[in-house]
Amino acid sequence: MTRKQKRLTMILGGLAVIGLAIGIILYALSGTITFFHTPSDLTATGVKPGQRIRLGGMVEDGSVKKGTGTETTFAVTDQIKTITVSYNGILPDLFREGQGVVTEGSLKEDGTFVADTVLAKHDENYMPRELAESLKEKGVKLGKGADQ
Amino acid sequence: MIAEFGHFALILATGVALYQFLVPLVGAHRGDTALMRTGISAAVLQLALIAVSFVVLTHAYIVSDFSVQNVYENSHSAKPLIYKISGVWGNHEGSMLLWVLILAIYGGAVALFGRNLPLELRSRVLAIQGAIGLAFLLFIVLTSNPFQRLDPPPIEGNGLNPILQDPALAFHPPFLYAGYVGLSIAFAFAVAALIEGRVDAAWARWVRPWTLAAWMFLTIGIAMGSWWAYYELGWGGWWFWDPVENASFMPWLVSTALLHSAIVVEKRNALKIWTVLLSILAFSLSLMGTFLVRSGVLTSVHAFAVDPERGLFILIILCLFIGGSLALFAWRAPMLKAGGLFAPVSREGGLVLNNLLLCVACLAVFIGTLYPLALETFDGPKISVGPPFFNLTFGPIIMPLLLLVPVGPFLAWKRGDMAAVWRRLWKSLAVAVVIGLIVLAVNIRGPWLAPVGMAMAAWLVLGAIADLAARIGLFKVPLSSSWHRFTGLPRSAIGGILAHGGLGLMIAGIIAISLWKVEVIVALKTGESADVGAYTVTFLSETPLSGPNYTGRAGRFLVKEGDREITTLVSEKRNFQPSGMPTTEVGLLQTLLGDVYVVMGDETTDGARAMRMYYNPLVNFIWLGAFIMFCGGLLSLTDRRYRVGAPKRAISAQAVAAE
Numbered sequence: 181m182t183r184k185q186k187r188l189t190m191i192l193g194g195l196a197v198i199g200l201a202i203g204i205i206l207y208a209l210s211g212t213i214t215f216f217h218t219p220s221d222l223t224a225t226g227v228k229p230g231q232r233i234r235l236g237g238m239v240e241d242g243s244v245k246k247g248t249g250t251e252t253t254f255a256v257t258d259q260i261k262t263i264t265v266s267y268n269g270i271l272p273d274l275f276r277e278g279q280g281v282v283t284e285g286s287l288k289e290d291g292t293f294v295a296d297t298v299l300a301k302h303d304e305n306y307m308p309r310e311l312a313e314s315l316k317e318k319g320v321k322l323g324k325g326a327d328q
Numbered sequence: 329m330i331a332e333f334g335h336f337a338l339i340l341a342t343g344v345a346l347y348q349f350l351v352p353l354v355g356a357h358r359g360d361t362a363l364m365r366t367g368i369s370a371a372v373l374q375l376a377l378i379a380v381s382f383v384v385l386t387h388a389y390i391v392s393d394f395s396v397q398n399v400y401e402n403s404h405s406a407k408p409l410i411y412k413i414s415g416v417w418g419n420h421e422g423s424m425l426l427w428v429l430i431l432a433i434y435g436g437a438v439a440l441f442g443r444n445l446p447l448e449l450r451s452r453v454l455a456i457q458g459a460i461g462l463a464f465l466l467f468i469v470l471t472s473n474p475f476q477r478l479d480p481p482p483i484e485g486n487g488l489n490p491i492l493q494d495p496a497l498a499f500h501p502p503f504l505y506a507g508y509v510g511l512s513i514a515f516a517f518a519v520a521a522l523i524e525g526r527v528d529a530a531w532a533r534w535v536r537p538w539t540l541a542a543w544m545f546l547t548i549g550i551a552m553g554s555w556w557a558y559y560e561l562g563w564g565g566w567w568f569w570d571p572v573e574n575a576s577f578m579p580w581l582v583s584t585a586l587l588h589s590a591i592v593v594e595k596r597n598a599l600k601i602w603t604v605l606l607s608i609l610a611f612s613l614s615l616m617g618t619f620l621v622r623s624g625v626l627t628s629v630h631a632f633a634v635d636p637e638r639g640l641f642i643l644i645i646l647c648l649f650i651g652g653s654l655a656l657f658a659w660r661a662p663m664l665k666a667g668g669l670f671a672p673v674s675r676e677g678g679l680v681l682n683n684l685l686l687c688v689a690c691l692a693v694f695i696g697t698l699y700p701l702a703l704e705t706f707d708g709p710k711i712s713v714g715p716p717f718f719n720l721t722f723g724p725i726i727m728p729l730l731l732l733v734p735v736g737p738f739l740a741w742k743r744g745d746m747a748a749v750w751r752r753l754w755k756s757l758a759v760a761v762v763i764g765l766i767v768l769a770v771n772i773r774g775p776w777l778a779p780v781g782m783a784m785a786a787w788l789v790l791g792a793i794a795d796l797a798a799r800i801g802l803f804k805v806p807l808s809s810s811w812h813r814f815t816g817l818p819r820s821a822i823g824g825i826l827a828h829g830g831l832g833l834m835i836a837g838i839i840a841i842s843l844w845k846v847e848v849i850v851a852l853k854t855g856e857s858a859d860v861g862a863y864t865v866t867f868l869s870e871t872p873l874s875g876p877n878y879t880g881r882a883g884r885f886l887v888k889e890g891d892r893e894i895t896t897l898v899s900e901k902r903n904f905q906p907s908g909m910p911t912t913e914v915g916l917l918q919t920l921l922g923d924v925y926v927v928m929g930d931e932t933t934d935g936a937r938a939m940r941m942y943y944n945p946l947v948n949f950i951w952l953g954a955f956i957m958f959c960g961g962l963l964s965l966t967d968r969r970y971r972v973g974a975p976k977r978a979i980s981a982q983a984v985a986a987e
Contacts, residue, residue, distance in 0.1 A: 190677075190680065193672070194680075194684055198684075201688040201725050204720070204721050204724055204725070205691070205695055205696075208717045209699065212717040213711045213717065214712050214714065215711050216709075216710035216711060216712060234712055246931075247933070248933070248934070249850070249932060249938070250851050250938040269938075270849065270930070273909075273910040273911055
């Protein structure tokens with residue numbers, strides 16, 4: 181092969197790899213991202229049951245009920261609408277009533293939310309940014325640390 | 329008074345950095361030896377001043393001087409000494425001070441040990457280091473003064489976030505920073521080479537040890553962070569594709585590529601432009617990591633700074649350095665002469681493919697990390713990109729690379745001979761395939777990735793062994809002469825073999841924990857048991873707990889394998905003073921084959937406690953592999969050929985010609 185042909189082979193090979201990779205990335209982006217919603221825009225945007233989403237809001241005071249074994253149900257609210265969330269597992273250390281929370285899972289047909297993940301917070305003042313902004317837009321008054 | 333002394337030293341250091349940036353650059357431009365020489369003294373002086381400043385802050389933490397605001401906000405007199413010291417960098421201001429300290433240490437090392445570098449190159453490298461130092465010192469002095477006083481001084485401090493009070497995490501930031509900042513040297517060399525318009529084999533020899541050091545520290549720093557997340561957060565996982573993790577992983581990927589492409593520049597005088605670009609990209613990603621983690625753009629345990637002014641300042645630094653160096657690259661790179669020819673199947677070709685795949689893998693991580701942020705900035709929907717995205721993209725991109733790793737070292741330079749490679753590797757490949765088939769037979773209904781992944785891990789380890797065996801002629805020559813050859817091997821060769829083998833162990837661990845992890849969530853009363861993998865865990869008792877700065881409850885668990893009692897584990901729920909923040913301590917039985925991991929949760933309605941238990945097979949191979957990779961790097965670094973500044977330009981040019 182001449183110098184030119186060698187270089188061409190390398191460049192074409194490289195472009196093929198990059199093209200393939202970008203294809204995979206785009207495909208993955210269309211399929212694996214999860215959207216973040218608060219209870220009220222969950223109804224507004226028409227999320228279908230079974231679709232994987234993140235649901236965020238405040239844990240309503242007095243709503244946490246321990247079930248049998250490791251089952252827990254609680255209500256997540258953005259003060260406009262409230263959704264009941266059930267979760268089987270251990271709640272993060274900083275999960276508390278009246279505090280912000282982000283859960284991941286999907287809606288059931290009956291309108292309740294089944295979470296398989298409840299996001300742990302790293303310290304007591306932490307509120308997920310996406311949540312703080314969404315709540316602020318809706319004019320919900322936020323507690324300490326919410327501006328972070 | 330002492331704190332003001334530290335502040336004063338820091339301001340002086342800023343002035344010295346300005347000098348170090350401008351004067352050697354002018355000197356090198358004019359060919360003025362005297363001016364260039366002052367750059368060396370400036371770098372040493374800057375190191376001394378920043379060191380004084382850092383020692384002063386550390387002193388304030390050790391003696392709990394709460395009149396210093398930074399100490400008041402992040403320390404507490406009841407904290408153990410080691411966490412008083414680690415508290416220095418457990419906050420925004422102190423961690424930035426550590427950043428510039430490490431930068432100054434690298435700069436000082438170039439100044440003191442770079443005697444064999446041509447003076448012009450050394451001056452330019454020091455000038456670029458000075459510029460980076462200047463930017464970050466200005467940032468500290470103007471927006472993040474760690475020596476701010478409080479009047480009147482409070483009696484007690486606020487304490488450090490309790491989940492940061494941990495031995496692995498105490499040393500995670502210094503190692504990670506040593507990695508991030510170490511890449512600044514490769515960056516400085518690249519920019520200096522662009523100014524000079526010259527890149528040759530000697531240049532690559534000077535850049536390699538610095539890149540290697542940075543890579544080593546990044547490897548061990550990331551491993552420590554992941555180890556901490558594994559046993560401290562209590563989620564049973566070791567890597568979450570969290571943006572903060574990704575921010576440190578991207579420079580690692582690119583510096584791995586840089587490490588390999590610098591070999592091609594050194595041995596074959598090819599890929600020069602590409603290597604210069606990689607040096608710039610590696611440090612740019614480090615800077616971006618610092619920005620993402622420190623600016624408050626991401627919310628995490630790392631985001632100390634929530635002041636938008638600071639975020640903007642770092643963003644400006646970021647744009648100046650990345651934009652400036654890339655513009656310089658676009659202008660000057662065409663002047664670098666293209667180097668040697670090689671066939672697509674050759675060592676060079678293999679290393680090009682390595683670089684291509686590593687960079688594309690980095691691109692996937694980059695998009696997954698920044699896409700949600702970009703979308704949010706432009707008021708798009710709020711999304712999160714989680715592990716499914718990264719598994720789907722990073723996995724398929726990195727897998728061909730892992731398959732090719734054992735092949736690379738057997739390819740000859742210029743033109744490789746696949747038949748010869750096959751003769752040396754077919755046994756390793758055969759054993760790896762057999763291992764894959766055994767895994768398939770044992771686990772016939774399991775995911776297809778299990779046999780493939782395990783075969784791949786075995787292939788990496790066996791390939792590394794085959795590499796060693798071929799180099800020392802194992803079983804081809806008498807054992808005594810094999811040993812003789814082994815002792816004569818360059819240390820960098822053994823280092824490379826260790827790094828590739830360590831990677832194999834790490835892959836085995838990753839595949840095993842990803843596919844065969846056993847998770848049990850169950851409510852237990854005292855006396856009850858649950859099965860976790862091959863083990864039975866019995867909840868023995870629950871007792872109150874009190875430590876130096878916390879109180880809580882401790883659960884005791886008996887671990888049995890069949891009828892044999894193995895050990896008793898303790899999992900704790902702690903409440904830290906003064907913040908009142910609760911944390912969980914994991915009960916962990918570590919063995920090489922797998923860990924039993926017990927987390928005690930809340931009480932349930934019927935008086936039991938929720939428990940989360942895991943059996944994590946081979947998980948320790950991940951950190952063992954990382955440690956072996958680190959050792960490989962360390963061994964290479966002691967290779968006399970890479971001693972800092974060891975090669976002289978003229979001599980090494982001859983050596984390359986002779987090869």
